Amino acid sequence: MLIRTEKLTKVYCAGTVEVRALDGVDLEVEAGEYVALMGASGSGKSTLMHLLGCLDTPTSGRYWFNGADISSLPDENLARLRNREIGFVFQSFNLLARLSAIANVQLPMVYAGVGPKERRARAEELLELVGLRDRARHRPNELSGGEMQRVAVARALANRPRLLLADEPTGNLDSRTGREIMALFDSLANQGNTVLLVTHDQTVADHARRIVRLSDGRIVA
Amino acid sequence: MRPLELLKLSIETFRTHKLRSSLTVLGIIIGVMTVIAIISLIQGMNYEVERQISSLGSNTIFLQKISWGMGRLDFEELARRPDLTHADAVAIAGLPGIARVGVTRARQIPKIVWHGNKVTDVELQGTTPSFSAIHNYEVETGRFLNSDDSLRKHQVCVIGGYIIDNLFPNHNPLGKRLTIEGKSFTVVGTLVRKGSFLGQSQDNVILVPITTFEKSFSAGRGVGEIMHSLSIMIQPRRGYPVERAVDEVRELMRRRHGLAYNKPDDFGINTQDTIREIYQNITRVAYIVMIAVAAISLLVGGIGIMNIMLVAVTERTREIGLRKALGATNQNILWQFLLESVMLSLVGGAVGIAVGMGLAKLVEVLAHLKAAAPFWTIALGFGFSASVGIFFGIYPASRAAKLNPIEALRYE
Numbered sequence: 357m358l359i360r361t362e363k364l365t366k367v368y369c370a371g372t373v374e375v376r377a378l379d380g381v382d383l384e385v386e387a388g389e390y391v392a393l394m395g396a397s398g399s400g401k402s403t404l405m406h407l408l409g410c411l412d413t414p415t416s417g418r419y420w421f422n423g424a425d426i427s428s429l430p431d432e433n434l435a436r437l438r439n440r441e442i443g444f445v446f447q448s449f450n451l452l453a454r455l456s457a458i459a460n461v462q463l464p465m466v467y468a469g470v471g472p473k474e475r476r477a478r479a480e481e482l483l484e485l486v487g488l489r490d491r492a493r494h495r496p497n498e499l500s501g502g503e504m505q506r507v508a509v510a511r512a513l514a515n516r517p518r519l520l521l522a523d524e525p526t527g528n529l530d531s532r533t534g535r536e537i538m539a540l541f542d543s544l545a546n547q548g549n550t551v552l553l554v555t556h557d558q559t560v561a562d563h564a565r566r567i568v569r570l571s572d573g574r575i576v577a
Numbered sequence: 578m579r580p581l582e583l584l585k586l587s588i589e590t591f592r593t594h595k596l597r598s599s600l601t602v603l604g605i606i607i608g609v610m611t612v613i614a615i616i617s618l619i620q621g622m623n624y625e626v627e628r629q630i631s632s633l634g635s636n637t638i639f640l641q642k643i644s645w646g647m648g649r650l651d652f653e654e655l656a657r658r659p660d661l662t663h664a665d666a667v668a669i670a671g672l673p674g675i676a677r678v679g680v681t682r683a684r685q686i687p688k689i690v691w692h693g694n695k696v697t698d699v700e701l702q703g704t705t706p707s708f709s710a711i712h713n714y715e716v717e718t719g720r721f722l723n724s725d726d727s728l729r730k731h732q733v734c735v736i737g738g739y740i741i742d743n744l745f746p747n748h749n750p751l752g753k754r755l756t757i758e759g760k761s762f763t764v765v766g767t768l769v770r771k772g773s774f775l776g777q778s779q780d781n782v783i784l785v786p787i788t789t790f791e792k793s794f795s796a797g798r799g800v801g802e803i804m805h806s807l808s809i810m811i812q813p814r815r816g817y818p819v820e821r822a823v824d825e826v827r828e829l830m831r832r833r834h835g836l837a838y839n840k841p842d843d844f845g846i847n848t849q850d851t852i853r854e855i856y857q858n859i860t861r862v863a864y865i866v867m868i869a870v871a872a873i874s875l876l877v878g879g880i881g882i883m884n885i886m887l888v889a890v891t892e893r894t895r896e897i898g899l900r901k902a903l904g905a906t907n908q909n910i911l912w913q914f915l916l917e918s919v920m921l922s923l924v925g926g927a928v929g930i931a932v933g934m935g936l937a938k939l940v941e942v943l944a945h946l947k948a949a950a951p952f953w954t955i956a957l958g959f960g961f962s963a964s965v966g967i968f969f970g971i972y973p974a975s976r977a978a979k980l981n982p983i984e985a986l987r988y989e
Contacts, residue, residue: 411902411982432906439904450899450986454593466582467904511903 357423358518358550359385359408364417366403366573377403379573380417385552387518390545392553392564400573402523405554409442409521410434422518439467443512447524449504451496457507458483458492464514482510486540502533509540513549520544520551526560538563578909587916591924601885602925604878605965608871609929609958610936615867616957617937617950619860625947626856630849636819637711637848640669640809640826644845645855658843659834661807668829669811674822677812679707682790682805686757686783691744699740700782701757703790711810714784719751719766726786733789734762737780738770757783760793819848875961878925879969886918886973890980897977898985911978918970919963926962930955 366378378400385391395401406412407419410426413434418427426437438444443464451460461479470478483489486506496504505525512520522541526534542563545551553564561567569577591598642658663680670678681704688697708714709721716735726733734755741750750764762785771779785793794805813822823846830844890897897910905913937948 406983409902432908435901435904435906435909438902444902446986450895450902452896452899454589463900464903467578467900467906467909469579515904 357384358387358389358421359383360420361408362418364404364407364414364419366400366407366412367415376573378407378414381570381573381575383568383575385550387550388548390542390551390553390563390565392555392561392567393570394555394558394561394567395570396556399570401554401556401570403573404570405521405523405552408519408552409444410437439464440515441518443514443517443520445505445508445512445520445522445525447527449496449501449508449528451504451507451511453496456493456495457488457499457503460496460507461510461514463511468515478514479510482513483507485513486510500533501529502536505529505533505537506540509537509544513544518550520549521554522551523554524556525553526555526557534560578905583909583912583916586913587920591920597885598921598924601881602878602921602928604874604881605922605925605962606878606929606932608874608878609926609962610933611867611874612871612961613930613933613950613954613958614936614940615863616954617934617948618940619863620949620951620954621937621941621947623860624949626852630852630856636813636822638811638813638819638823638826639845639847640665640811640830641845641847642806645847645851661809661844663807665830665833666807666809668833669809669826672822672825672829674813674817674825675811676814676817677707677711679705679711679810680787681705681708681808681810682787683808684790684794684805689740689744689755689757689783691753691755694744694746696740696743696781698781701790701794702782702784703787703794704784705787708784708810711812714771715769717767717769718749719764721766722784722786727788730788730792731786732760732762732793733765733786735766735768735784736764737768737778737782739778739780740783741767755783757785758794762789823848871961875965878922879965882918882921882966883969883973885921886914886970887976889917890914890973890977893977894980894985894988897980898982898988901980901982902986907978910980911974914974914977915967915970918973919966922962922966922970923959926958929962930958933958 361381361383364378364381364383365376368375368377381400381404383404393401393404403412407414410421410429411434413429414427418425420426421437421441426434429437451457452463455463458476458479461482462475465475465478480489480492483492486509488503488506488510491499491503491507496507499507505528509525512522520541525541526537529537538560541551541553545565551564553560555561567577568575640661642661643655666678666680669675681702683703684701686699686701688695689699702708704722705727706721706723709716714721717738719735721735722733725731734757736744736750736755744750744755745753750767753764755762755764762783768780768782768784773779811822811826813819827842827846831842834843836843900910900913934948934950937950941948
């Protein structure tokens, strides 16, 4: 079991009002699964993704990642988990504009302390995998949206994470490039990667082998 | 994360924000520049002054009408002071601890002309043969004044290098006759050069026998009168403590002037230490002014750096969020921004050191004053700027480090 949560709850305080963004979520994801997390905006899917991605800690409930309870780990350990075990793909790509494609891909390895030579080799290999070998020296503003998202996918894979977390990965792309990106996720899932898609788009969710629906902070299906 | 990677990150801001970075570090540049320029000038001056002071003869005591550095001169009180006399000198020479006594009177000569060449503002001194031994004046050619000159009031003089250069550029000065304020003097010797001090030549000097001086020139008024009054130079025996000699001379003079125990001295006893003290008072003021100027500009520079770093943190909120999502720890982020501000101020410091040394060099060339920038001033400059970078960079950096990654990623 790669992911197991038990009564995972997140409460935000918006002024005097308590907002229960996540209300007792029990979720299990096996290693190698291809799961879509669906829900309308405000359903709590982003909150769940942040918790699963170790970007935030729950108000209550527990979260086991790869068998270890990480519900209340200190910041430093969460940073290490994000670095080694989780690969993020964002809707808006989030590439550093000053850096070339290959330097962006190397970023997680920089924080992992991988040497420059090894980093470069691994980044080239990853860019090859996403089909951007010849665009390695380009800056993000010289790339198309689809290409930027491919670079982001390559970056997410840099430290060979156990979990690939994609938050609306096709949200900023036209439908044709969106399909190309989804094909990339499909092939990554077929190669044995654990992929968790967060989306409100049924056609995107249909790529996954299992769909988890969220509404008002609870799993409904 | 490797330290080298952090260093690379911190240099990046210079590439991306050249103008902004250089404007930011201006305050640091000015602060460090001031410190370096003033320290190296004062160091150069220290060296020069120390050389001058020791050239006076290490243990010479100057007994004069006034004390050096006594602050504002009270001319009325000075006018009431009795003149020092040759008899005083003779009495002092009789003290057991004293090896040698000389006397001088001085006079500023506005202009001396010889065959169309001229020198101005010449220091004319009437003195005795012992002067050369006490004052470290050495004869280059010819001879020094001797006791026969004093006894017979010979119209002879010994001249400094500046006079030779300006009056006798193509002649051997020995045997030539100079007219000084209507009196004629024969040049019998020349002095080894002493060089210049604070841009003023020390070789613009003419020595004549004291007796001839007293016969030929009368006292002026005011400052001129004080200059004209007799100075007695006293050299204690080798190994005899200078302080003890000073006490004995003071005791003797108070007795000779009939001063009551509760009356202040009506003469001045000056030593090398007196000059050193005066000089140290001057440089102390210079140091205080320098520290104030430097502190203000470093403060202003530091605030500038803090301001720009806060702007950088805000501008790069998304980047910070992303870096955190990719595994940067709070410490990684802290160091990234802290090193960036330290880098900024270090570059400012380096430029400040370079400009400051250049400035000191410029003053050296223009004012003929030796500038010296010892290694520690460079270390000081870097130390100053690094601490400014750390002090004013820690707040923006810790703000960056504490950013919530989720909110930072959402930031537009």
